[in-house]
Amino acid sequence: MKFILYAAMLAASVSFAQTPGVSPAATHWKLATGYRAESFHTQNIAQFAREVGVASGGQLTIEVFPNSTLAKLADIPQAVRDGVAQAGEAIMTGMVKDMPIAGADSVPFVVSTYSDAQRLWKLQRPGIEKHFAERGLKPLYAVPWPPQGLHSSKPVHSLADFKGTQMRTYNATTLRIAELLGAKPVDVAMVDVGKALAEGRMDSMITSALTGVENKVWGPIKYYYEINAWFPKNVVFVNTKAFDALKPDVRAAVLKAAGDAQTRGWAMSQALASSATEELRANGVKIERIPPDVDTEIKRMGEKLSREWVRSVGNEANTIFVPYYIK
Numbered sequence: 001m002k003f004i005l006y007a008a009m010l011a012a013s014v015s016f017a018q019t020p021g022v023s024p025a026a027t028h029w030k031l032a033t034g035y036r037a038e039s040f041h042t043q044n045i046a047q048f049a050r051e052v053g054v055a056s057g058g059q060l061t062i063e064v065f066p067n068s069t070l071a072k073l074a075d076i077p078q079a080v081r082d083g084v085a086q087a088g089e090a091i092m093t094g095m096v097k098d099m100p101i102a103g104a105d106s107v108p109f110v111v112s113t114y115s116d117a118q119r120l121w122k123l124q125r126p127g128i129e130k131h132f133a134e135r136g137l138k139p140l141y142a143v144p145w146p147p148q149g150l151h152s153s154k155p156v157h158s159l160a161d162f163k164g165t166q167m168r169t170y171n172a173t174t175l176r177i178a179e180l181l182g183a184k185p186v187d188v189a190m191v192d193v194g195k196a197l198a199e200g201r202m203d204s205m206i207t208s209a210l211t212g213v214e215n216k217v218w219g220p221i222k223y224y225y226e227i228n229a230w231f232p233k234n235v236v237f238v239n240t241k242a243f244d245a246l247k248p249d250v251r252a253a254v255l256k257a258a259g260d261a262q263t264r265g266w267a268m269s270q271a272l273a274s275s276a277t278e279e280l281r282a283n284g285v286k287i288e289r290i291p292p293d294v295d296t297e298i299k300r301m302g303e304k305l306s307r308e309w310v311r312s313v314g315n316e317a318n319t320i321f322v323p324y325y326i327k
Protein backbone atom coordinates (compact mmCIF):
# COMPACT_ATOMS: atom_id res chain seq x y z
CA MET A 1 0.00 0.00 0.00
CA LYS A 2 2.75 2.36 1.05
CA PHE A 3 4.66 1.60 -2.12
CA ILE A 4 1.64 2.40 -4.28
CA LEU A 5 1.25 5.73 -2.51
CA TYR A 6 4.89 6.65 -3.09
CA ALA A 7 4.63 5.62 -6.72
CA ALA A 8 1.52 7.77 -7.14
CA MET A 9 3.23 10.76 -5.51
CA LEU A 10 6.26 10.34 -7.70
CA ALA A 11 4.14 10.18 -10.82
CA ALA A 12 2.24 13.28 -9.70
CA SER A 13 5.41 15.28 -9.08
CA VAL A 14 6.92 14.23 -12.40
CA SER A 15 3.81 15.20 -14.32
CA PHE A 16 3.79 18.56 -12.42
CA ALA A 17 7.39 19.26 -13.43
CA GLN A 18 6.58 18.49 -17.01
CA THR A 19 3.40 20.54 -17.25
CA PRO A 20 3.99 23.20 -19.87
CA GLY A 21 3.65 26.76 -18.62
CA VAL A 22 4.57 25.99 -15.00
CA SER A 23 7.69 28.01 -14.18
CA PRO A 24 10.66 26.18 -12.70
CA ALA A 25 10.83 26.19 -8.91
CA ALA A 26 11.76 29.57 -7.48
CA THR A 27 15.03 29.92 -5.63
CA HIS A 28 14.71 30.17 -1.88
CA TRP A 29 17.39 31.70 0.35
CA LYS A 30 17.71 31.57 4.08
CA LEU A 31 19.16 34.72 5.60
CA ALA A 32 20.57 34.43 9.15
CA THR A 33 20.88 37.34 11.57
CA GLY A 34 21.88 37.49 15.22
CA TYR A 35 19.62 40.38 16.17
CA ARG A 36 15.96 40.55 17.17
CA ALA A 37 13.17 40.72 14.59
CA GLU A 38 12.18 44.14 15.99
CA SER A 39 15.69 45.59 15.60
CA PHE A 40 15.83 48.26 12.90
CA HIS A 41 18.57 46.28 11.10
CA THR A 42 16.30 43.23 10.91
CA GLN A 43 13.29 45.30 9.88
CA ASN A 44 15.39 46.73 7.11
CA ILE A 45 16.51 43.26 6.03
CA ALA A 46 12.89 42.09 6.04
CA GLN A 47 11.97 44.93 3.71
CA PHE A 48 14.97 44.12 1.51
CA ALA A 49 13.74 40.51 1.32
CA ARG A 50 10.22 41.60 0.39
CA GLU A 51 11.52 43.95 -2.30
CA VAL A 52 13.68 41.21 -3.80
CA GLY A 53 10.63 38.94 -3.92
CA VAL A 54 8.56 41.54 -5.73
CA ALA A 55 11.28 42.82 -8.08
CA SER A 56 12.28 39.30 -9.12
CA GLY A 57 8.66 38.40 -9.80
CA GLY A 58 8.87 35.67 -7.17
CA GLN A 59 11.92 34.03 -8.77
CA LEU A 60 13.89 34.56 -5.54
CA THR A 61 12.36 34.44 -2.08
CA ILE A 62 14.40 35.29 1.01
CA GLU A 63 13.40 33.96 4.41
CA VAL A 64 14.85 35.88 7.36
CA PHE A 65 15.89 33.97 10.51
CA PRO A 66 16.40 36.55 13.29
CA ASN A 67 17.83 36.25 16.78
CA SER A 68 20.49 33.61 16.01
CA THR A 69 17.77 31.03 15.27
CA LEU A 70 19.66 29.60 12.29
CA ALA A 71 23.24 30.29 13.39
CA LYS A 72 24.75 32.23 16.27
CA LEU A 73 25.80 35.80 15.46
CA ALA A 74 29.51 34.98 15.58
CA ASP A 75 29.07 31.87 13.40
CA ILE A 76 26.98 33.42 10.62
CA PRO A 77 29.83 34.12 8.15
CA GLN A 78 30.92 30.48 8.40
CA ALA A 79 27.32 29.27 8.13
CA VAL A 80 26.94 31.19 4.86
CA ARG A 81 30.24 29.83 3.59
CA ASP A 82 29.06 26.31 4.41
CA GLY A 83 25.67 26.83 2.78
CA VAL A 84 23.68 26.37 6.02
CA ALA A 85 22.27 29.76 5.02
CA GLN A 86 22.66 31.37 1.59
CA ALA A 87 22.85 34.87 3.07
CA GLY A 88 23.49 36.44 6.43
CA GLU A 89 24.21 39.51 8.46
CA ALA A 90 27.21 40.06 10.72
CA ILE A 91 28.69 42.94 12.65
CA MET A 92 31.99 43.66 10.91
CA THR A 93 33.87 44.32 14.14
CA GLY A 94 32.94 40.79 15.16
CA MET A 95 34.92 39.41 12.24
CA VAL A 96 38.35 40.88 13.06
CA LYS A 97 39.92 37.60 14.14
CA ASP A 98 39.45 36.19 10.68
CA MET A 99 39.64 39.51 8.84
CA PRO A 100 41.59 42.24 10.70
CA ILE A 101 40.61 44.89 8.14
CA ALA A 102 36.96 44.55 9.25
CA GLY A 103 38.03 46.17 12.51
CA ALA A 104 38.40 49.58 10.82
CA ASP A 105 34.87 50.15 12.10
CA SER A 106 35.81 50.15 15.76
CA VAL A 107 39.05 52.08 15.79
CA PRO A 108 38.02 54.61 18.45
CA PHE A 109 37.45 58.30 17.79
CA VAL A 110 38.10 58.21 14.06
CA VAL A 111 34.49 58.53 12.95
CA SER A 112 32.27 60.91 14.89
CA THR A 113 29.46 61.72 12.45
CA TYR A 114 27.32 59.83 9.95
CA SER A 115 29.01 61.61 7.05
CA ASP A 116 32.43 60.48 8.36
CA ALA A 117 30.98 56.99 8.63
CA GLN A 118 29.82 57.17 5.00
CA ARG A 119 33.29 58.21 3.85
CA LEU A 120 34.87 55.41 5.82
CA TRP A 121 32.53 52.80 4.30
CA LYS A 122 33.32 54.02 0.79
CA LEU A 123 37.03 53.63 1.47
CA GLN A 124 36.67 50.28 3.22
CA ARG A 125 34.32 48.66 0.77
CA PRO A 126 36.85 47.56 -1.89
CA GLY A 127 39.01 45.81 0.74
CA ILE A 128 36.00 44.24 2.40
CA GLU A 129 34.75 42.98 -0.99
CA LYS A 130 38.16 41.44 -1.69
CA HIS A 131 38.44 39.67 1.67
CA PHE A 132 34.86 38.45 1.52
CA ALA A 133 35.42 37.20 -2.04
CA GLU A 134 38.44 35.19 -0.87
CA ARG A 135 36.05 33.43 1.52
CA GLY A 136 33.37 32.79 -1.10
CA LEU A 137 31.17 35.62 0.16
CA LYS A 138 29.79 38.75 -1.44
CA PRO A 139 28.83 41.82 0.64
CA LEU A 140 25.53 43.36 -0.45
CA TYR A 141 25.25 46.39 1.82
CA ALA A 142 26.26 47.75 5.20
CA VAL A 143 24.40 49.87 7.74
CA PRO A 144 25.86 51.43 10.90
CA TRP A 145 24.59 51.20 14.44
CA PRO A 146 24.09 54.60 16.04
CA PRO A 147 27.27 56.02 17.67
CA GLN A 148 28.74 54.13 20.58
CA GLY A 149 28.48 55.77 23.98
CA LEU A 150 29.28 54.77 27.52
CA HIS A 151 26.51 53.38 29.75
CA SER A 152 27.31 53.16 33.44
CA SER A 153 25.61 52.30 36.70
CA LYS A 154 27.81 54.88 38.49
CA PRO A 155 28.93 58.39 37.54
CA VAL A 156 32.33 58.32 35.86
CA HIS A 157 34.89 60.58 37.57
CA SER A 158 38.03 58.81 36.41
CA LEU A 159 38.97 55.80 34.32
CA ALA A 160 40.34 54.27 37.51
CA ASP A 161 36.70 53.90 38.62
CA PHE A 162 36.38 50.95 36.24
CA LYS A 163 39.03 48.87 37.96
CA GLY A 164 37.51 45.61 39.17
CA THR A 165 34.05 46.40 37.80
CA GLN A 166 32.22 44.25 35.25
CA MET A 167 32.21 45.67 31.78
CA ARG A 168 30.13 44.18 28.97
CA THR A 169 32.00 43.46 25.73
CA TYR A 170 30.78 42.57 22.24
CA ASN A 171 33.90 42.76 20.08
CA ALA A 172 37.70 42.87 20.19
CA THR A 173 37.80 46.62 20.87
CA THR A 174 35.42 46.56 23.83
CA LEU A 175 37.34 43.56 25.17
CA ARG A 176 40.66 45.41 24.90
CA ILE A 177 39.15 48.51 26.54
CA ALA A 178 37.96 46.46 29.50
CA GLU A 179 41.44 44.94 29.78
CA LEU A 180 43.18 48.32 29.67
CA LEU A 181 40.80 49.65 32.33
CA GLY A 182 41.42 46.70 34.61
CA ALA A 183 37.72 45.82 34.42
CA LYS A 184 36.38 42.30 34.20
CA PRO A 185 35.16 41.76 30.62
CA VAL A 186 31.77 40.08 30.38
CA ASP A 187 30.83 38.84 26.93
CA VAL A 188 27.08 39.37 26.58
CA ALA A 189 25.10 39.09 23.34
CA MET A 190 23.11 42.18 22.48
CA VAL A 191 19.83 40.34 23.02
CA ASP A 192 20.88 39.28 26.55
CA VAL A 193 21.92 42.68 27.90
CA GLY A 194 18.70 43.25 29.89
CA LYS A 195 19.01 39.84 31.51
CA ALA A 196 22.71 40.30 32.35
CA LEU A 197 21.96 43.66 34.00
CA ALA A 198 19.09 42.21 36.00
CA GLU A 199 21.35 39.41 37.19
CA GLY A 200 24.03 41.90 38.28
CA ARG A 201 26.55 40.57 35.76
CA MET A 202 27.53 43.96 34.33
CA ASP A 203 28.12 47.52 35.58
CA SER A 204 28.89 49.32 32.33
CA MET A 205 29.13 48.92 28.58
CA ILE A 206 30.09 50.81 25.45
CA THR A 207 27.31 50.55 22.89
CA SER A 208 24.63 52.71 21.28
CA ALA A 209 21.85 54.48 23.17
CA LEU A 210 19.56 52.39 20.96
CA THR A 211 20.88 49.12 22.33
CA GLY A 212 20.26 50.60 25.79
CA VAL A 213 16.67 51.36 24.83
CA GLU A 214 16.02 47.99 23.19
CA ASN A 215 17.17 46.29 26.37
CA LYS A 216 15.45 48.76 28.74
CA VAL A 217 18.67 49.31 30.66
CA TRP A 218 17.22 52.05 32.89
CA GLY A 219 17.22 51.03 36.51
CA PRO A 220 20.64 49.43 36.68
CA ILE A 221 22.13 51.90 34.16
CA LYS A 222 21.94 55.44 35.51
CA TYR A 223 24.34 57.38 33.27
CA TYR A 224 24.92 57.64 29.54
CA TYR A 225 27.88 59.53 28.09
CA GLU A 226 27.75 60.39 24.39
CA ILE A 227 31.40 59.75 23.64
CA ASN A 228 30.78 58.83 19.96
CA ALA A 229 33.54 56.25 20.13
CA TRP A 230 32.81 54.57 16.78
CA PHE A 231 30.00 53.61 14.39
CA PRO A 232 30.12 49.82 13.90
CA LYS A 233 28.38 48.50 10.80
CA ASN A 234 26.38 45.39 10.14
CA VAL A 235 27.05 43.91 6.74
CA VAL A 236 24.58 41.79 4.80
CA PHE A 237 26.22 39.29 2.49
CA VAL A 238 25.53 36.27 0.36
CA ASN A 239 27.32 33.09 -0.61
CA THR A 240 28.98 33.99 -3.94
CA LYS A 241 28.00 30.69 -5.58
CA ALA A 242 24.36 31.19 -4.58
CA PHE A 243 24.46 34.70 -6.02
CA ASP A 244 26.17 33.64 -9.25
CA ALA A 245 23.62 30.88 -9.75
CA LEU A 246 20.84 33.47 -10.15
CA LYS A 247 19.69 34.64 -13.54
CA PRO A 248 21.10 38.06 -14.50
CA ASP A 249 17.79 39.89 -14.02
CA VAL A 250 17.38 38.40 -10.54
CA ARG A 251 20.97 39.34 -9.66
CA ALA A 252 20.22 42.89 -10.76
CA ALA A 253 17.08 42.92 -8.60
CA VAL A 254 19.10 41.82 -5.56
CA LEU A 255 21.73 44.52 -6.11
CA LYS A 256 19.12 47.22 -6.64
CA ALA A 257 17.23 46.23 -3.46
CA ALA A 258 20.55 46.09 -1.58
CA GLY A 259 21.43 49.64 -2.63
CA ASP A 260 18.00 50.83 -1.50
CA ALA A 261 18.33 48.94 1.81
CA GLN A 262 21.67 50.61 2.44
CA THR A 263 20.26 54.11 1.87
CA ARG A 264 17.18 53.36 3.96
CA GLY A 265 19.20 51.75 6.76
CA TRP A 266 21.52 54.73 7.17
CA ALA A 267 18.53 57.06 7.45
CA MET A 268 16.87 54.76 10.02
CA SER A 269 20.08 54.60 12.05
CA GLN A 270 20.52 58.36 12.07
CA ALA A 271 16.90 59.00 13.10
CA LEU A 272 17.19 56.46 15.91
CA ALA A 273 20.47 57.91 17.17
CA SER A 274 18.80 60.99 18.62
CA SER A 275 15.41 59.50 19.50
CA ALA A 276 17.09 56.70 21.48
CA THR A 277 19.14 59.11 23.60
CA GLU A 278 15.93 61.03 24.36
CA GLU A 279 14.21 57.81 25.30
CA LEU A 280 16.98 56.95 27.75
CA ARG A 281 16.60 60.42 29.26
CA ALA A 282 12.80 60.06 29.45
CA ASN A 283 13.32 56.86 31.40
CA GLY A 284 15.51 58.51 34.00
CA VAL A 285 19.00 57.84 32.63
CA LYS A 286 21.20 60.92 33.10
CA ILE A 287 22.77 62.05 29.84
CA GLU A 288 26.03 63.61 30.97
CA ARG A 289 29.20 65.05 29.52
CA ILE A 290 32.32 63.13 30.31
CA PRO A 291 34.63 65.23 32.58
CA PRO A 292 37.42 66.85 30.48
CA ASP A 293 40.30 64.99 32.11
CA VAL A 294 38.50 61.65 31.66
CA ASP A 295 37.92 62.62 28.04
CA THR A 296 41.67 63.21 27.62
CA GLU A 297 42.40 59.82 29.20
CA ILE A 298 39.88 58.08 26.95
CA LYS A 299 41.30 59.72 23.83
CA ARG A 300 44.80 58.61 24.83
CA MET A 301 43.53 55.06 25.23
CA GLY A 302 41.89 55.40 21.81
CA GLU A 303 45.23 56.31 20.25
CA LYS A 304 46.83 53.26 21.80
CA LEU A 305 44.07 51.06 20.39
CA SER A 306 44.46 52.67 16.97
CA ARG A 307 48.19 51.95 16.95
CA GLU A 308 47.55 48.35 17.97
CA TRP A 309 44.99 47.90 15.21
CA VAL A 310 47.19 49.46 12.51
CA ARG A 311 50.01 47.14 13.59
CA SER A 312 47.71 44.09 13.38
CA VAL A 313 46.50 44.98 9.88
CA GLY A 314 49.71 46.27 8.35
CA ASN A 315 49.88 48.34 5.21
CA GLU A 316 46.28 47.72 4.22
CA ALA A 317 45.20 50.05 7.04
CA ASN A 318 46.87 52.92 5.17
CA THR A 319 44.74 52.33 2.09
CA ILE A 320 41.77 53.31 4.23
CA PHE A 321 43.04 55.87 6.68
CA VAL A 322 45.48 57.87 4.57
CA PRO A 323 42.71 58.97 2.15
CA TYR A 324 40.27 59.20 5.08
CA TYR A 325 42.38 61.83 6.80
CA ILE A 326 43.31 63.66 3.61
CA LYS A 327 39.56 64.13 2.82
Ligand code: PCA
Binds near residue numbers: 091146148190207232
Ligand atom coordinates in the same frame (compact mmCIF):
# COMPACT_ATOMS: atom_id res chain seq x y z
N1 PCA B 1 24.63 47.43 19.47
C1 PCA B 1 25.25 46.13 19.30
C2 PCA B 1 26.49 46.41 18.52
C3 PCA B 1 26.65 47.88 18.48
C4 PCA B 1 25.40 48.42 19.04
O1 PCA B 1 25.09 49.60 19.08
C5 PCA B 1 25.64 45.51 20.61
O2 PCA B 1 25.63 46.20 21.62
O3 PCA B 1 26.00 44.33 20.61
